[in-house]
Amino acid sequence: MKFKSKKDALYLCVYIFLLLLLVGAIVGLFFLYATFVTNFLIQLLVVIGVFLVGLLGFRMISSLASTSYILDENKLIIKVGKEVDQILYSRILILEETKKLFVTGAFEINKLAITYTDGNLRNTKYVSPKNKEKFIKELKLRCHSMKIIRR
Helix, strand or coil: CEEEECECHHHHHHHHHHHHHHHHHHHHHHHHHHHCCCCHHHHHHHHHHHHHHHHHHHHHHHHHHCCEEEECCCEEEEEECCEEEEEEHHHEEEEEEECCCCCCCCECCCEEEEEEEECCEEEEEEECECCHHHHHHHHHHHCCCCEEECC
16 A cells, blocks of 8 residues: 655645756856856866756755655555655564654645664654555555654
8 A cells, every 4th residue: 555645735845845956056156157167177177066056956856856655564664756665564672653843754734754673773764645545544454563652
């Protein structure tokens, strides 16, 4: 079962602001390149800088547009852009409602923190499914021993 990520207006505004800054940086670097730079090494550094800034912008857009959470047969799959995390249901310990800002994988203020074991370590991943109650219900069906903490 696949759940799309919910996106708050706050996150969308921050992303739009950062993208405008990135576009401004690219335009500024091209202006600098075209106007003042005559040294080949500096030209190369400017081109590399423009490429890296563009890559960062692309990564931001792809992570915002393609974030989803999949409840598979025996694992939870969290897709954020090109990154894919898989958590076995048997390793999930706690599902907790939280309001942490700016964490990877969740673009909403009211998100869910999933605490799980990874060997001897405990890790936490954050999700913000559009239909949060259905996500919690479906995850609970798969993780019988999972503790749910509501705030």
